[in-house]
Amino acid sequence: MKQFESLTGRSLSRRHLLMGSALLGGGFLATGLTGCGGSAGAASVPTIDFWHLLSGGDGTKMQAMIASANSANPGFKVHPTVLAWGPPYYTKLAMASAGGRPPEVAIMHASRVPGYAPGGLIEPWDLGLLAENGITPENFAPRIWEKSQQDGKVFSLALDSHPFIMFYNTDIAGKAGLLESNGLLQEVDSPDGFKAMALEMQKVTKAHGLSFGYLNLGSQMWRLFYTLYKQHGAEIVLTPGQPMKVDRDAAVESLEFMASLFDDTIAAKGNDINTGIAEFVRGDSGMLFSGGWELPTMKKAKLPVDAATIPTLYGTPASYADSHSFVLPRQLVANEEKRKDAYKFVSDILKGSLSWAEAGHIPAYQPVVQSTAYKELTPQVHYANAADIIAYDPEAWFSGSGSDWQNYFAEYIQNVLLGRSKAAEGWDGFVARTNDLLSRPNPV
Missing domain, CATH: 3.40.190.10 (Periplasmic binding protein-like II)
Incomplete structure (x- = not known):
């Protein structure tokens, strides 16, 4: 057909x-x-x-x-x-x-x-x-x-709402000394605090502290980026016929933090979504960023797993969801x-x-x-x-889950996460592409 x-x-x-x-x-x-x-x-x-x-x-x-x-x-x-x-x-x-x-x-x-x-x-x-x-x-x-x-x-x-969340292996977290008396993961409230927690888990796994698969999947990159961006208390406004309104500093800072995670110690430099999940399931990392919809996979694997919203690293609680x-x-x-x-x-x-x-x-x-x-x-x-604390996508005829807009995000941001281009350069390219879409009428 x-x-x-x-x-x-x-x-x-x-x-x-x-x-x-x-x-x-x-x-x-x-x-x-x-x-x-x-x-x-x-x-x-x-x-x-x-x-x-x-x-x-x-x-x-x-x-x-x-x-x-x-x-x-x-x-x-x-x-x-x-x-x-x-x-x-x-x-x-x-x-x-x-x-x-x-x-x-x-x-x-x-x-x-x-x-x-x-x-x-x-x-x-x-x-x-x-x-x-x-x-x-x-x-x-x-x-x-x-x-x-x-x-x-x-x-x-x-x-429903299906948020982007953080799974964590309670056995690994416990061995790393990161569980509270109630059995839940300690809270962190800064980028450096999160990295320190991930490194403590890496000492236990001898592989990585965090798993996150994103290669060739714009939706995964966008989910984490938009969570971090919204935690800055920032907005993105997409008005037809007008340039994209955005806090460029917050966007670039979010991307720079994401790229800093993929150092082959905190997280693997280049996992796709399947290898990222598989790494977490076999115990080669202590945390996984993914959607709540992956819970049945964790249950089926009989992992000692718990979950929480993505830690609030920039002051404003926010979680990408649809x-x-x-x-x-x-x-x-x-x-x-x-x-x-x-x-x-x-x-x-x-x-x-x-x-x-x-x-x-x-x-x-x-x-x-x-x-x-x-x-x-x-x-x-x-x-x-x-x-x-849901952060739905900014409204536009071209945005949202399963949209080409998220694929365009990957075109400009994947090289940033792989360390091949600067965060500001990738972000500015994406903004230019978005402004082109904003100049077009809604086809439906």
Whole structure:
């Protein structure tokens, strides 16, 4: 099947999207993207088509949650379609909405919603209908509920927040003398303090103190950078038609600190994400910077592992995170019964998200987070505070999880981390690339 260029990397007009969808109506959009599976004529109950981009352990968890919702609601059947993470998913979702063949409900990262809501490709949620299903604004942490809105309307409902965190091996930390009396890792509050802690762990492992894989993966580089940058109390503002507003000193300092970690003592100079995780799992480092979604890997390896938010090294608590969020793709002809069923399905998933927490995510639905069962989950409860210090991506049509913008970040910053170029040089190149994007119109 022909692959399409990412909408985040090309200045395609809405007219081009519609023309492309029309041309492909007999092929691309009709070959299973709606997830109908031939059920339209055969099903005895309405089918709710649901697109998502969750794979691996997340995909398995979601499938179980869908099965539970289907079992509890014999009046409809949710049919999931799983598509590739990143630009391919968001391209196909936009094409389906523009062409009039979208699913009834879909998953988007909250950081991608600002690029889609203004173009009319997704529809706002009805607060009254949500309330009928037991879902109200008070059910969400303030930062997460705020992120769900565009121009005063709710365009996304967060299932979770999935932060970038720090795992640590409690055996190694204990041997290094770095555990408090309660068994948790000692707190550090400065770049030098963190390096000193990592070096103490390196003395135990005889390899490295910290694992972090980033080669050829802009999302990993961005997650750590943006966490450190936001800890400076700094902002990035991306306004169409205007240059990027940024604290250059904070950005350069964050990059210089990152590069200083990769000295082959504190951390390996050039790990990719898989080798970084593998190094931590086999005990060749005491700490790992990665997403909370890696928790099942640590559990499966039976590591003596705990976790915490990234230490606050620059004064302001902050943790890069995003949210898997439910959205309602625009329907050319709305089916009110299916729409009501979609609301019921989403409400059931939110209320049953304790199982989602087991995969390392922080549920967005606060009654679950406040439950006794959640508070008994370790190490999840030790980084649950990340939901209060979330640093979502700066809003722009081209930013967010799985975007080309994060890939562009890698183009300019990877050589900085490898010691081949200066932090200021890499940062200025990235800013120039971003300013070029800001000069272009939103293609959707």
